[in-house]
Amino acid sequence: MTTHDRINPVKSLSNREREVLRQTAAGFTSVEIAEALAISPKSVETYRARLMKKLAITHRSELVRIALQTGLLKP
Numbered sequence: 498m499t500t501h502d503r504i505n506p507v508k509s510l511s512n513r514e515r516e517v518l519r520q521t522a523a524g525f526t527s528v529e530i531a532e533a534l535a536i537s538p539k540s541v542e543t544y545r546a547r548l549m550k551k552l553a554i555t556h557r558s559e560l561v562r563i564a565l566q567t568g569l570l571k572p
Contacts, residue, residue: 506552507567514548515569517541521557522564 507515513534520530527538527545534541549555552563564570 505567507563507569509551510548514544514551517544518548518560518564519569521545522561522570 507518510518516534517530520533525533527541530541531538545557545560549557549560552559554560554563561570565572
């Protein structure tokens with residue numbers, strides 16, 4: 498991970514992972530995200546698990562903090 502990635506860890510995520518992060522942080526369910534992205538709810542869960550691993554977090558609540566800090570979610 499580069500210094501820039503430590504400043505903005507979301508840069509290491511794919512576009513789809515960033516979108517799942519943004520929608521999860523906004524409070525949407527896996528089913529709602531799946532419908533919006535035209536993928537299955539299981540795929541949403543897989544993307545979420547992958548992005549949480551990349552970001553080294555264990556709680557979904559931390560996704561909100563990261564989304565706010567990086568500007569993916571506006572307060």
